[in-house]
Amino acid sequence: MIWFSALVLIPLMAVVVTAIDGGWDVFWSTVTNGQTAAAIKLTVFTALGVTVVNVFMGTLIAWVLVRDRFWGKSVLEVMIDIPFALPTIVAGLVLLSLYGNDSPVGIDIANQRPAVFLAFLFVTLPFVVRMVQPVLEELDRDVEEAAASLGASRFTTFRRIVLPSLAPAITAGAALSFARGVSEYGSLVLLSGNLPFKTEVTSVRILSSIENDNVPAAAAVATVLLVISLAVIVLLNVIQRRVAARG
């Protein structure tokens, strides 16, 4: 307990205390400062967009991995986990090599907004897949077959039978991928160029405040991120408890 407090709780509290030290006005003017606000907006909206893509693609990939059988499936399984284990800076470099200025496919999005989107997409890939997969595996297929025998089309079966039971897992995965997206830093350093107002995300903004010795500003923006991740954690807990209550 003491260890956990010393390592996690006290430092995080220090961030919040430093942020509100200067009073509400200072906090508010820092957060609404043009460049910072642009960074926060970019981060949150990109993370939202990426989460939407992940909800679709993640569910689709989980479906393929669970219901389909084909040669090379285990390779795909391993590929899902790569973004999670790969150092983020390496992830940035990796994406840069394919989608950067000497791209073999002629797509150059380095230093542009799509680069931020791409980086988020890469690092958040595993979350929805890994949340949905176990639930889909546990699902009783008899119900689906019953629905099919009663004349439901495959799409109707999916929408009415499968999707409702997957919904908590999808939401949990989406929450995690949103949180991860908002807090992403390492993969963007090389890929996005960190141009103010254009591709600068919140984490980068905090770092430049730290480097300019403007700790209160850094703490203020960090508090915004902290609040977002706390909200996600609370949401996850609510989902978990609801699922536990139902099961």
Added chain:
Amino acid sequence: MADTLVHADAAPAPVEERRRPPRVRKTPTTYVLRLVAAAYLFFLVAWPVSLVVTNTFDDGFSSIQALFEDPDMVVALQLSAYVAVWSVVINTLFGVGISLLLVRKEFPGKRVLNALLDIPLSVSPIVVGLALVLVYGGRNGWFGPFLLDLGFQVIFSTPGIIMATTFVALPLMIREIVPVLEEIGIEQEQAAESLGANGLQRFWRITLPSIKWGIVYGVVLTLARSLGEFGAVKVVSGNVLGQTRTATLAVEEKYLNFDQQGAYATAFLLAMVSVACIVVVAIIRPKNHA
């Protein structure tokens, strides 16, 4: 690579088909979904990662060799390994402790603690770094000056890097052990207790063997995460060449200094380790279920 995978599956897999004949209906949709999933992963993961490998070996092994001949780079790699090992050790000890606490004991605030444990996964590494600097910073942190008086510098030196790394990798071990502990229950331990085993014996002979695999996964995941930590380390380390520069920081530095070969080579080494970690987990996990 994934293209060939997709085409190759046109060949029937007779054994699988026979085992569950009515269930697997192959319709065009099945193939479309399969193709979409494979293509998405190919463009997002497989191709970019494979490019790093080809870029590293553009001119044979020379770039890897150059890496090991650069004394600063060797120091950076050693530091990364040293930090990762420490963070694995610390997280293993405390991970097992906190997991036991969470599963076996009832105490007020347990649910809050449980929720707070997930913070390191969802909070930005930069925020983690900032938080540690604010508390342990040498000049004006909360505890920093006090520790500095004791001759113990945390920020801008190795202990700070270890703390940052331990912070971000903290939940991985706990999240692996807690489900296992919940599943095994306490009957065996009670039986052992009734036969006169003391607490330490019960832990050593009953609990530890049964959570062994959970710990192994935890260690592997923590190792991968620790080696790769970048943002938090960047804030707390000060990035002093040859002293507090880790391998991930070196990747950035090299790339920004137009040493692309060196950056790719370092990235390749790091990627190898993390891919190896995932493959290890992927291989041993099914055995555990059987």
